Amino acid sequence: MENETKHTCLHECHVGLGALMAPFAGYDMPIEYEGLDKEHEAVRTACGVFDVSHMGEVDIQGPEATRAVNHIFTGDVSAMHDGQCLYGMMTNPDGGVVDDLLIYRRSGCDYLLVINAANIDKDLAWIRANTAGYDAAVTDRCPDFGQLALQGPDSEAVMKAALGIDGSDLTFYTFKTLADGTIVSRTGYTGEDGFEIYAAPDVIVEMWKKLMDAGVTPCGLGCRDTLRFEAGLPLYGDELTDDITPVEAGLGMFVKLDKPEGFIGSDALVRQKAEGVKKKVVGLRLDGGATARHGFEVLAPDGDEVIGHITTGYNSLTLKQNIAMALIDARYGALGTEVRVRIRRKTVPAVVVKKRFYTPNYKK
Amino acid sequence: MTIYYLPTHEYIKVDGENGYIGISEYAAKALGAVTYVDMPEEGDELTAGEEFGAVESRKAASDLFSPVSGEVLEVNEELADDPRLINNAPLDAWIVKVKISDPSELDKLMDEAAYADFCATQH
Known part of the structure; x- marks a missing residue:
């Protein structure tokens, strides 16, 4: 069946731990184990581990790999050094976001792209179609990798003690490849220090078991969302879509509009930056106890x-x-602007604030 | 007081012609720490099977459905200050007190034993 829910290499481990499971991006994923709140706190104060094996990996390799990646990516990978990670987006000709992704530069002719699970098929087709004119090979590496995210202030010590991997030589947004091919980067999606580890599925399962034995808190997608949200990090499908540009999403700092050869969507983004945006992603602080959730309407301060x-x-x-x-x-987007949010039958006052609600603790 | 349940996990504790409506222990546990209870107002008319409010946790907002029709006599103001009361003692932390307008509606609800069986079939 085409729509059958997929399992990551750690599925049995999650079920064994009694996790609440639910479908996410085509995978049956853990939402929480002992509880979202506890898991969220563990990452903010100590360390937690996430199964993020559903994420997609793609290699782009060849003599023209740098030009190929630069053609589809908002950042400038020609300015990266080997062993560096870079966050950015792929945009369509209108500037809308095809996906947001992390790029790992192994060398000027060897890049790893880490993409969102929900977009794997779309991205692979997009990447293949739009790099076809370059001397660079595109390889789907999804089946080759499981992925763990070890997140929180104690991550470096925990990774050393439980897995024997030294991360002290890695600064934020750098990575290294171990002898067995395992990739370790000082990256994450929580607003805390931490590491992401890519390895063969059986290696990932062994690592997960060692981390459980060491007492590390298993964390589900529930707190992954609350953590990234507090840190102001976007989630594709929420703050980013094919119809939202990086400029509208407030992610202009990840868009290099002065790359000599441009990139797909750069003309539209240059124009949008000059003309100003009509809509934008903002932070809101709400009065009262009710929570505004995805899809709820935002209203002008008066009227409907x-x-x-x-x-x-x-x-x-x-x-x-x-x-x-x-x-x-965007006319209501200035900091301090008062708006209202419709929550079921009530409308609740809210004020526009910075969307980085929590100041991240990255190890720069 | 006799207690009845809906498949959506609301309970009603019947006290003469009045009833206290809240959410079951099963529902409270599934929701996790309650952050907010969206309650109707005193004097509102509830209709059996229809939504009248919501209980929220960090994870989700869960609509509340009324087991019976009737007028809201009182809302539990304590929940406004401390919604966690629902996690601590869901059967004590009633959300609204209603005047039951048609007692025959109670016949359509699950009693305690039937509800326990029903919960066992949920995963």
């Missing part, structure tokens, strides 16, 4: 005019208040 919708919203554990990200009419 719908000016946008909530992309993500939570009662923040770290801030102890209801906050949200929303895609709204």
